[in-house]
Amino acid sequence: MDLPIAIFRALADPTRLRIFALLRCMELSVGELAQILVQSQPRISRHIKILADASLIERRKEGAWVFLGLGDERLARPLLVALDEWAALEDAEAWMKADKARLSAVVADRARAAEAYFNANAGMWDELRTLYVADADIEAAITELLAKEALGRVVDLGTGTGRMLEVLGARAESVVGIDRSPEMLRFARAKLASSRVKLYQGDICALDMPDASAETALLHQVLHYLPQPETALREAARLLVDGGRLLVVDFAPHEHEELRTRHAHARLGFSDEQMQAWLMATGLKMETARTLAGRELTVKLWLGRKPRAA
Numbered sequence: 001m002d003l004p005i006a007i008f009r010a011l012a013d014p015t016r017l018r019i020f021a022l023l024r025c026m027e028l029s030v031g032e033l034a035q036i037l038v039q040s041q042p043r044i045s046r047h048i049k050i051l052a053d054a055s056l057i058e059r060r061k062e063g064a065w066v067f068l069g070l071g072d073e074r075l076a077r078p079l080l081v082a083l084d085e086w087a088a089l090e091d092a093e094a095w096m097k098a099d100k101a102r103l104s105a106v107v108a109d110r111a112r113a114a115e116a117y118f119n120a121n122a123g124m125w126d127e128l129r130t131l132y133v134a135d136a137d138i139e140a141a142i143t144e145l146l147a148k149e150a151l152g153r154v155v156d157l158g159t160g161t162g163r164m165l166e167v168l169g170a171r172a173e174s175v176v177g178i179d180r181s182p183e184m185l186r187f188a189r190a191k192l193a194s195s196r197v198k199l200y201q202g203d204i205c206a207l208d209m210p211d212a213s214a215e216t217a218l219l220h221q222v223l224h225y226l227p228q229p230e231t232a233l234r235e236a237a238r239l240l241v242d243g244g245r246l247l248v249v250d251f252a253p254h255e256h257e258e259l260r261t262r263h264a265h266a267r268l269g270f271s272d273e274q275m276q277a278w279l280m281a282t283g284l285k286m287e288t289a290r291t292l293a294g295r296e297l298t299v300k301l302w303l304g305r306k307p308r309a310a
Contacts, residue, residue, distance in 0.1 A: 003075075006053075006054045007054050007056065007075065007079070009054070010050050010051050010053070010054035010056055011056070011079070013047065013050075014095070015037060015039065015043075015044075015047050016047045016050060016051055018037060018095060018099055019033060019037070019044070019047060019048065019051060019057070019068075020051065020056060020057065020070075020076075020079070021083065021096065021099065022036060022099055022103060023057055023068055023069055023070050024070060024076075024080055025100075025103060026103075026107070026227060026228045027060075027067045027068060027069040027227075027228070028067070028068055028103075028106070029065050029066060029067055029068070030044055030045060030048065030065075030066050030068070031065075032106050033048075033068070035102070035106060036099055036102040036103055036106060037099070038102075048068060051071075052071070054075075055071045055072045055075055056070070056071050056072075056075060056076060056079075057069065057070060057071045058070070058071045064257050065260075107227060110227045110266060111180075111227075115180060115181060116264075119181055119182075119183045132251070132294055132295075132296065132297045132299065133292055133293075133294030133295070133297060133298075133299045134294070135163075137292055138249065138292060138299055138301075139167050141290060141292060141301055142164070142167065142168075142218075142220075142247065142249065142301065143167065143168075145247060145288060145290070145301060145303050146168070146216065146245070146247060149245070150171075150173075150215070151168060151171050151172040151173070151215065151216045152172065152173050152214070152215025152216060152241075152244075153172070153173050153174050153175075153176070153213065153214045153215050153216070154168055154169075154172040154173075154174070154175045154176070154214065154215070154216045154217075154218070155175075155176045155177075155178070155209070155213070155214040155216070155217045155218070155236075155239055156175065156176070156177045156178070156217075156218045156220065157178055157204040157207075157217060157218065157219050157222060157232060157235070157236055158178070158179055158180075158204050158219060158220070158221075158222030158225075158232075159177030159178060159179045159184070159185075159188060159199070160179060160181075160184050160188070160220075160221075161184055161187040161188050161191065162177050162187070162188030162189075162191055162192045162197075162199070163220075164177075164218055164220050165177050165188070165192055165197055166191065166192065168216075168218075169192070169196065169197060172196075172216070173215075174196055174198070175196060175197050175198070176197075176198045176199075176200065176209075176214075177192075177197070177198070177199045177200070178199075178200050178201075178202045178204055178207065179199075179201065179202075179204075180201065180202070180203060180204075181201075182201055185199050185200075185201055204219075204222070204232050204235060204236075205226065205228065205231040205232050205235060206231075206235070207235050207238075207239070209239055211238055211239070212239070212240065212241045212242070212244075213239050213241075214239045214240060214241070214244060215240070215241055215243075215244045215245070216244065216245050216246075216247070217236040217237075217239055217240055217244070217245070217246045217247070218246075218247050218248075218249070219232060219233070219236060219246070219247070219248045219249070219250070220247075220249045221249055221250060221251075222250070223248065223250045223267065223270065224250055224251055224265045224266065224267045224268070224269065224270075225264060225265065225266055226266060226267070227266050229267065229270070229278070230278050230281065230282075233246075233248070233278050233279065233281075233282050234281075234282050236282075237279075237282035237283055237284050237304075237306060240284075240306040241306070242306055242307065242308045242309050243305065243306060243307075243308045244305070244306045245287075245303060245304065245305050245306075246279075246284060246303070246304045246305075246306075247301065247302070247303050247304075248275065248300075248301070248302045248303075248304070249299065249300070249301050249302075250269070250270055250299070250300060251268075251269040251270070251297050251298065251299060251300065252269050252270070252271070252291070252297075252298040252299070252300050253268060253269040253270065253271055254268055254269045254297055254298070255268065256268065256296065256297065269297075269298075270300070272289050272300070272302075275289070275300075275302045276289075276302075279302070279304040282304075283306060283307070284304035284305060284306055285304060285305050285307060286302060286303070286304050287303045287304065287305050288301070288302070288303040289301070289302050289303075290302075290303075
């Protein structure tokens, strides 16, 4: 009986219930929760401790920021089902609607910051990448990992200036690049003048593409800009045919806090454990995790596969 009592005590406070409901939507920092709930950070931190002690949420430190997400799924899932059932009995309460509206504003703020950065730096984006690790080493590793099978139809999510389409295009049946930034796509189109290359402006977290439309999908140095990386991974997995592959290239966890402000990084890298959990949640199996140590940042390559239907 101790566990149910601890859970219901933790959720008995309205603010803690609101925090729990918000974190089902996406991971948030303490400061963002304070902004949404219009409360001080110290007060929010006290509520967070109570929820964490009840294993309802988890705290994850990234540099100077602390990100929060739902805790043990076995505890959270039945509570979320109950909240949905109760909400269905009548219209959603006013606080739910207000919190979701302010959450949308936080997401929009993040997206605007990232998009402004991309638009301001589109012309030198390829040059900026060399500050982290040599492009030639990354591209060689990508080519090697994907060389064992035909690429088929390739979709590059967050294509930027289209460099990955240049690297892989000759071996692919067709290539599609998607990016939110029109400036990035303008540079990509300047480099990739081919009828086999399709470039679209769009949100890689909500793609207007059919299921099973690609044999190979890439997320190359993209996830650390996204407030909800797992959403992009789900979309990438949805695009894959059975047996299709997803290659994620990004940074290992690091402490370069300045990248948040100077380069609009929302996340300071990802661990193998975190990436494997996200891939499994999308129905993919991680086949390979490769490490490329750089001068300041370490690059990781994770290759996942969608199982074939029985």
